[in-house]
Amino acid sequence: MIYADNAATTKMSDAAIQVMTDCMKETYGNPSSLYSIGQKAKEVLEEAREDVAKVIGAEFPREIIFTSGGSEADNQALRTAAEIGKKNGKMHIISTAFEHHAILHTLKRLEKEGFEVTLLDVHENGLVTPEEVAAAIREDTCLVTIMFANNEIGTIQPIREIGAVCREKKVLFHTDAVQAVGHIPVNVKEDNIDMLSASAHKFHGPKGTGFLYIKKGIPVTNLIEGGAQERGRRAGTENVPGIAATAAALKDAVENLERNSSLTKAKRDRLIAGLKEIPHSAINGDEVTRLPGNVNFCFEGIEGESLLLLLDDKGIQASSGSACTSGSLDPSHVLLAIGRVHDVAHGSLRLTINEETSDEDIEYIIKSVKEVVEYLRSFSPIWRDLVAGKKEFIL
């Protein structure tokens, strides 16, 4: 089996599994309890917070709020900015058309509450420019939220420059960095970030844990009422084993980031070169400014879903669009945002590899995708029309 869907989720690292099971067996106390096993759990929790803060370049550990994952962190960041905006009479938010649904759906909700949302165009290459962000900022803008790296096409935004624009114009800046943290260098201070979301299961940590970085001084809106955990900013007994494993996975990922990313990039580029040989195909998103492990293609005249099923038969686990949208007939909002027409967007394939993907795996994927695309085209009515000249090729 070749697992090539690391953008959907990753396998937990051995280090994270070890820390998690040790914690479950030995430090099972409630961090709010005053006796020793509770206090030990509290120590594990605060150590994890310090580690996470350090790794992402936060100034203070208390700037980290542990959450149930990326979606919750995104929701809390947007709610926080919206509450501040409401208080100051600033009801305008800037984002992009190709954000994760955790952002887009929260923005939809905020629109119903009276906010105005500007979604910036991401261009054909899957990138926004700091100049466009600057031009969209108004007197009443309370937040700019732009993802660090896209989960489908892997393009990496000029976050540091966008952050600088927001600082200059005194607008809060949030980034959904779920695909970036642990994969490419991220530093909240150097990158001018006020709020950042991350999720452990995207960097070889456990599912159901993540964190939100909120710069000191920003009044946090709490989504979950209850006890005073996380300084009253996120109630509920802390997921200590998950949090400890999150910190372990993140440290491991960041310590090995350079080595892993250069190994992965070399394999990614070979995979891209191999898939480019397929006629009437095109890569989605900028070829260079993309995550080390992301390969995303469109093949004209086929359906992504059939492609996935046939690749699965060959032992290759991949994705077409995002996990949240597959199963629906609508093409990916990300591919539409970069200007792919419906027919073309339907024939997409996302392969997200990592340093463990072998060179043989890469060659096998190339060979298999070539075979499957050719096979599907052999009985595709759209392909027949294209070849007969009844329809024009787009790619």
Ligand SMILES: *Cc1c(COP(=O)(O)O)cnc(C)c1O
């Ligand atoms: C996976 C993902 C999320 C959601 O994270 P969960 O921990 O699964 O809730 C949010 N944003 C991006 C970009 C993602 O890739």
